Amino acid sequence: MGRIQQVAAGVRRAYDATRSAARARAEETAEDKAEVPPVDEVEGPKPEPLTVAAPSITSRDDxxxxxxxxxxxxxxWRLxxxxxxxxxxFYLIGMLSHVVIPLAISLLLSxxxxxxxxxxxxxxxxxxSLAAGLVLVAGLGAVIGTLTLxxxxxVDKFGALSQNAQNGAERIRDWLQGDPLNLSTKQLDDAIESVTGYITENQGRITGSALSTVTTTIETxxxxxxxxFSTFFFIRDGDKIWRFLVRIFPREAERKVEMAGxxxxxxxxxxxxxxxxxAxxxxxxxxxxxxxxxxxxxxxxxxxxxxxxxxxVVGAALSGAVAILVTLVERDPLAALVALIIVIAVQQLEGHVLQPLIMGRAVAIHPLAVIVAIAAGAYVAGIIGALVAVPIVAVLNTAIRYLVLNRREPPPDAVVVASESTA
Incomplete structure (x- = not known):
């Protein structure tokens, strides 16, 4: 028992020494705090308070x-x-236009x-596979049948058309020689000779372009x-192709991108x-x-x-002009005027009634955006570019609107950043 009492006494002394040391440290800390004056009483430059800034600000310079x-x-810099x-x-599209344009047409057909x-x-x-093949053959047959008709x-009416064109040309000639233009026969002959001379002078260029027809035919x-083939596979496996492409996006964005597509x-x-x-x-x-x-x-x-x-925009104007010109050649100026009225009436009905009623809000695009898209598409890829420009703008418009309306709320964009004290 004596040894146990000695151990207990040693533990007691160690405990009392630890408490005494802790009490001494607490008293020293209290004295130090009492000696430090308040911040308002310190002379000289004072440290600046904490400031709230955007996460992008990483330094005082920002x-x-x-x-x-x-x-x-x-x-x-983002723009x-x-x-x-x-x-x-656009550079890649220009380089790969022989592949991109057929794929764009395939998407439209699909x-x-x-x-x-x-x-x-x-x-x-x-x-x-059978459904996609039947639909593709039916669509191709409809196009070929229309072109054949x-x-x-x-061909059947070429003779009558040639005779009507000749009669129409004579009527136009008589109209040019009468009031109010009163052009002479010599002036008309000189104009015809100038056109003929231009064709003769550029015969080599025309022949050269004709020689390139073989290459153009092969490319066509x-x-x-x-x-x-692209249309067939887009119709059959369009969903699989799109899900495969979606995988290149981050996992968090896959679902939204897929639904936007x-x-x-x-x-x-x-x-x-x-x-x-x-149409x-x-x-x-x-x-x-x-x-x-x-x-x-x-x-x-x-x-x-x-x-x-x-x-x-452009296609309707061109086809209407051709219809009016053919009517003028075959018939007379009065019939051409009636044809002009019909074309304008139909196109106005299309622009102000059919387009808003049939297209609906889902594909509504501002007319200025349509004109700019057509101009850009024609500049990049000619007629085909003008053909696919408006669908591309409509698709991008819908996809961007979907992503914007379904984006998540951003986290709080304010953090507390301590400023360095000035010297």
Whole structure:
């Protein structure tokens, strides 16, 4: 027992020594705090208080720059990066135009034909490959049949058209020689000779361009088969292809990008189907008007109106001008004036009634955006660029709107940053 009492006494002494040391340290700390004067009583420069700043501010230099200038600079360098990226994209499109343009046409055709393929798969229990093949063959047959009817009409009525054109040319000549122009026969002959001389002088250039027709034909056939196969696979495996492409995005953004793509695809389908319906109504109205005026090529001209309607703004004007010119040649100036009234009436009905009613809000684009898109598309890829420019703008408009409306709320953008004290 004596040894146990000695151990207990040692522990007791160690405990008392620890308490005494802790009490001494507490008294020293209290004395130090009492000796430190308040901050307001200290002479000289004082430390600056804590400031609230945006997360992008990482130093005092950034905090000294006005907020408006920081925002403008942030917008500026981002716009520069986007401009460089856009230039790169347009450069690649120009380099790969023989591949990009057929793929764009394939997307338009797929958006038009895919609903029928889905109908066959869902209700008729067709395999996907069979449904896609049948729909593609049916669409191709419709296009070839229409073109065959147009060519047949032109060949059958070529003799009458040639005679009417000759009579029309004579009437135009008589009109030019009469009031109010009163052109002389010599002036008309000189104008005709100048046109003939221009053709003779540029015969080599025309022949050279004709020699390049073989190359153009080969490229056209290659593009045709690329459109054919691409359309088939887009109709059959469009969902799989899109899900594969979505995987290149960050995992957090995959779902939103996937849904934005489906929304954009629905917009593209609505645009193409509405364009086909509007084009058919335009062709029906103008073709029927030309039939009433007893124009020989009323059916081919109606088909031309239908095909050119897929080129926004420009196509309708060109097809209408051709219809009026043919009416002037075949008939007389009065019939041409009536044809002009019919074309204007149909196009006004399209622009102010059919387009807003059929297109709807889903693909509504401001007219200025349409004109700018057509100009940019024509500059980059000619007629094909003008054809696909408006659908691209409609798709991007829908996708961006979907992503913006479904984005997450950003976290609080203010953090407390301690400022360095000035000297």
């Amino acid at each position: 905090s000294e720059v006005p907020k408006e200038l920081r925002i403008a600079a942030a917008y500026a 520069i990066v986007l401009a460089i990226a856009a230039v790169g994209v 958006a038009l034909l895919s609903p029928l393929s889905r109908f066959l798969v869902k209700y008729a229990r067709f395999p996907k 147009v060519v047949t009409q032109i 056939l290659a593009a045709f088969f690329l459109v054919l 489906y929304a954009a695809w629905a917009t593209l389908g609505a645009y193409v189907r509405a364009t086909v319906l509007v 058919f109504i335009d062709a029906l109205g103008i073709g029927f008007g030309l039939y009433v005026l007893d124009v020989t090529l009323w059916f081919p001209l109606g088909a031309l109106v239908f095909l050119s309607a897929f080129i926004p």
